[in-house]
Amino acid sequence: xxxxxxxxxxxxxxxxxxxxxxxxxxxxxxxxxxxxxxxxxxxxxxxxxxxxxxxxxxxxxxxxxxxxxxxxxxxxxxxxxxxxxxxxxxxxxxxxxxxxxxxxxxxxxxxxxxxxxxxxxxxxxxxxxxxxxxxxxxxxxxxxxxxxxxxxxxxxxxxxxxxxxxxxxxxxxxxxxxxxxxxxxxxxxxxxxxxxxxxxxxxxxxxxxxxxxxxxxxxxxxxxxxxxxxxxxxxxxx
Numbered sequence: 492x493x494x495x496x497x498x499x500x501x502x503x504x505x506x507x508x509x510x511x512x513x514x515x516x517x518x519x520x521x522x523x524x525x526x527x528x529x530x531x532x533x534x535x536x537x538x539x540x541x542x543x544x545x546x547x548x549x550x551x552x553x554x555x556x557x558x559x560x561x562x563x564x565x566x567x568x569x570x571x572x573x574x575x576x577x578x579x580x581x582x583x584x585x586x587x588x589x590x591x592x593x594x595x596x597x598x599x600x601x602x603x604x605x606x607x608x609x610x611x612x613x614x615x616x617x618x619x620x621x622x623x624x625x626x627x628x629x630x631x632x633x634x635x636x637x638x639x640x641x642x643x644x645x646x647x648x649x650x651x652x653x654x655x656x657x658x659x660x661x662x663x664x665x666x667x668x669x670x671x672x673x674x675x676x677x678x679x680x681x682x683x684x685x686x687x688x689x690x691x692x693x694x695x696x697x698x699x700x701x702x703x704x705x706x707x708x709x710x711x712x713x714x715x716x717x718x719x720x721x722x723x724x725x726x727x728x729x
Contacts, residue, residue, distance in 0.1 A: 518590060518591060519590065519591055519593075519680075526593075528696075530588045530593065531588065531677070531697075532696060533588050534584075534585045534586065534587070534588030534590075535673075535697055535701075537581045537582070537584050537585030537588065538581070538582055538585030538586060538589070538670065539585075539670075540581055540585075540704075541577075541578045541579065541580070541581030541582035541583075541584075541585060542578065542582060542669075543578075543652065543707070543708065543711070544575075544578035544581065545574075545582070545662070546578075546654065546658050546659055546662045546666075547566065547653055548566075548567045548568070548574035548575045548578060549575060549658065549662065550653075550654070550655055550658025550659075550661070551563065551565075551567055551568070552568075562618065562622045564625075564629055565650075566652075566653050567651055567652060568633070569633060569642070569650070569651050570638045570642065571633060571634055571635065571636055571638050572629070572633050572636075573614075573635060573636055576611060577637075577638075579603075580600075580636075583603065584596060584599060584600070586669070587599045589673055590676055590677055590680075611635070611636075638651075648711065649711050649714030649717075649718055653714075653718070655716075656712055659708070659712075674697065677693075678693075681693055
């Protein structure tokens with residue numbers, strides 16, 4: 492894990508250095524054109540959704556698998572086999588859509604696949620060795636990284652995206668750092684290139700998106716508690 496963090500940190504530092512040295516090449520100068528507006532709305536949506544998925548996956552795994560001795564197949568792990576990586580890719584893609592020119596998203600996706608594809612395959616092979624029968628069946632039912640539309644529509648969202656306040660508290664610092672830094676850079680670009688009018692218009696949109704996701708987080712946390720109580724009551728009755 493430490494080696495992975497070091498490698499990721501080095502890659503992020505190099506990417507940041509390139510952006511600082513050649514900002515005109517990478518940074519998108521936001522305007523009121525519909526494409527820019529759609530890109531920013533999609534970007535902040537992906538960023539926040541990715542954070543929710545990541546928090547849900549980490550919290551659910553910590554609570555249901557002691558030292559990796561159990562194969563987790565419920566919660567966000569019924570959505571995809573690698574929900575934490577799904578969260579990471581959504582966060583990264585969201586930042587790219589908010590701040591950078593559209594073609595940078597292609598570079599980001601290619602870099603993500605290059606960095607994580609072998610890692611995902613390695614981790615799945617390890618799980619196959621530990622849980623040969625269970626994981627083989629699990630692989631047949633659950634996609635690796637992209638969720639199926641049928642599952643999204645058939646299940647209660649709280650079943651595949653559970654959320655607890657305690658999980659959110661543990662991750663709140665990195666969430667706020669990423670979100671506030673993205674908002675700061677995007678706001679600075681708006682003010683410098685388009686003036687305060689564009690900045691205030693886009694601020695309203697960002698606030699509305701944030702409020703919607705706050706409502707979603709509250710709903711998920713309450714539904715998670717309710718589903719847990721229902722499960723406990725059924726267990727007692729049986």
